[in-house]
Amino acid sequence: MDDSRQTRADLPGPRTVCELFEHQVRTRPDATAVRTAARSWTYAEFGRETARLAHRLSRLGAGPDTIVGMPIPRGAAALIGIVATMRSGAGCLPLDPDDPPARNREVLRDVGCELTLALSPDDRLPGVQLLDDPTLQDEPETGEGLPAPAPQDLAYAITTSGSTGRPKVVGVPHEGIVNLILASRDDLDLIRPDDAVLWTSPATVDITMQDCLMALCCGAAVAVPRQGELPATRIVHEARTLGATVLDIPAAMVGPYGESLLPRLAKAGVRLVAAGSSQLDGRGLADAAGSMVVQNCYGPTEASVAVTWYRCLSSTPQRAPIGKAIRNVRTYVLDEELRQVPAGEVGQLFLAGPALARGYLGLPARTARAFLPDPYSPAPGERMYATGDRVVRQPDGDLVFHGRIDDQVKINGFRVETGEVEHALLQCPGVADAVMLVREDAPGGTAVVAFLAGTPSADEELARRLRERLPGHMVPRFYVWLDELPLNRPGKVDRAALAEVPVADLVYGGG
Numbered sequence: 001m002d003d004s005r006q007t008r009a010d011l012p013g014p015r016t017v018c019e020l021f022e023h024q025v026r027t028r029p030d031a032t033a034v035r036t037a038a039r040s041w042t043y044a045e046f047g048r049e050t051a052r053l054a055h056r057l058s059r060l061g062a063g064p065d066t067i068v069g070m071p072i073p074r075g076a077a078a079l080i081g082i083v084a085t086m087r088s089g090a091g092c093l094p095l096d097p098d099d100p101p102a103r104n105r106e107v108l109r110d111v112g113c114e115l116t117l118a119l120s121p122d123d124r125l126p127g128v129q130l131l132d133d134p135t136l137q138d139e140p141e142t143g144e145g146l147p148a149p150a151p152q153d154l155a156y157a158i159t160t161s162g163s164t165g166r167p168k169v170v171g172v173p174h175e176g177i178v179n180l181i182l183a184s185r186d187d188l189d190l191i192r193p194d195d196a197v198l199w200t201s202p203a204t205v206d207i208t209m210q211d212c213l214m215a216l217c218c219g220a221a222v223a224v225p226r227q228g229e230l231p232a233t234r235i236v237h238e239a240r241t242l243g244a245t246v247l248d249i250p251a252a253m254v255g256p257y258g259e260s261l262l263p264r265l266a267k268a269g270v271r272l273v274a275a276g277s278s279q280l281d282g283r284g285l286a287d288a289a290g291s292m293v294v295q296n297c298y299g300p301t302e303a304s305v306a307v308t309w310y311r312c313l314s315s316t317p318q319r320a321p322i323g324k325a326i327r328n329v330r331t332y333v334l335d336e337e338l339r340q341v342p343a344g345e346v347g348q349l350f351l352a353g354p355a356l357a358r359g360y361l362g363l364p365a366r367t368a369r370a371f372l373p374d375p376y377s378p379a380p381g382e383r384m385y386a387t388g389d390r391v392v393r394q395p396d397g398d399l400v401f402h403g404r405i406d407d408q409v410k411i412n413g414f415r416v417e418t419g420e421v422e423h424a425l426l427q428c429p430g431v432a433d434a435v436m437l438v439r440e441d442a443p444g445g446t447a448v449v450a451f452l453a454g455t456p457s458a459d460e461e462l463a464r465r466l467r468e469r470l471p472g473h474m475v476p477r478f479y480v481w482l483d484e485l486p487l488n489r490p491g492k493v494d495r496a497a498l499a500e501v502p503v504a505d506l507v508y509g510g511g
Helices: 017-027 043-059 078-085 100-111 134-136 174-186 207-219 232-242 251-267 285-287 364-370 418-426 459-467 495-501
Strands: 031-034 038-040 065-069 092-093 116-119 128-130 153-160 168-173 197-198 221-223 244-248 272-276 292-296 308-311 330-334 344-353 371-373 383-393 397-402 408-411 413-418 431-439 447-454 478-482
Touching: 017 043, 017 078, 017 207, 031 043, 038 043, 043 078, 043 116, 043 128, 043 134, 065 078, 065 100, 065 251, 078 092, 078 116, 078 153, 078 207, 092 100, 092 168, 116 431, 153 174, 153 207, 153 371, 168 174, 174 207, 197 207, 197 232, 207 221, 207 244, 221 232, 232 244, 232 495, 244 383, 251 272, 251 431, 285 292, 330 383, 364 371, 397 418, 413 418, 418 431, 418 447, 418 459, 431 495
Parallel strands: 031 221, 065 092, 065 116, 092 153, 116 128, 197 221, 197 244, 244 272, 272 292, 447 478
Antiparallel strands: 031 038, 153 168, 292 308, 330 344, 344 383, 371 383, 383 397, 408 413, 431 447
């Protein structure tokens, strides 16, 4: 059975990001909306800036079912662009200006984008509108006369990697992100009007939409750090400097560093940390956090950022659950025949309800393969999204992540789940974080390689302990200790980077 407490219900009150934001502009004009180290904007000021840009974009052709590209790094300018684009009725498509220009042009061409926001002129981009154009001061500074998007109109689009080497673009409607915002405010206590949310993700990652829009739609402030990477030490500094009370951190960072990082964040004034993007090591997190709340969340870009949440407790195990679904979201754990599996058994997680994205823009066949007819829907015509993630539903209803379907690898004819090996590695003394890869270019031929962070111990001792837990073919042959495991842009362990570690660096570990 699914764990949704509601079917797809009509959301009361505002149903678009624009309606929620404009309500805050009217009712909290003097409250701080955006804060940087250099300056702050009240809701009235931020409302005027975004309205002027929205009117300009609208006159240039932006509107419902159009997309505005935005190759702008994380910062106040990007946030103005995101909100202004939505207020113009269009969907925004954040891009990384440091990505190869040919890749960005390809993405914009694939989605039919004819208008972009930028910080400087660029002939390689279509229809560039500059953020600092002085003539924007001549535009109206209220939302009157702007097109009002419908709940099913696109709010934003996010690029994800594609198996063909060509990026996919996921289009998310207002209804999806608004469902998360309302659940965050009313059900999960993720956001309060007196909060300041630290913007920790690149603009191109969908967590940006959750953090920034959640704050701006609920009367809180977005705390914008300086550009650049945000390692654990800098996150603490930025949280303290900007007065942040809520922030997101990749689970891959929380697990290894939680016992030292969380107390420092709590001392800096943070009341809530949300972790996601990968499996969270829940051991001791609640105790380390003290009165600060640690929430583990799960959700693919195709389902409006995050659809399940779990509050970490003192009793939380190492494999922290990803929790239960938010309002209006249905979760199914199904076998290969799309039959629901009993609690306690592994199956693929399928998602349904208003959180679902429209699909992959410009890729109808790919969309049809991932977004299937929902045979369990209470209403005809509903879809469900095949996540590709393996989960178990516990008797209490919480879901536990058990790896990707495509994490299965063949080793000497045996099927191996990488998550099982990684879980065993994490039980070894000194191991704070672990990733297993199969390297075909290893000395002596194809081998299981463990990449580890923590306090190094003898490879022979690791292999001995693993042989007590795993069959011989699953015990790594090589162990590589790193200061920390590399993370990619969305905050997950960068397996591609680990796959490029020179084979000369591999040392036989006796597996």
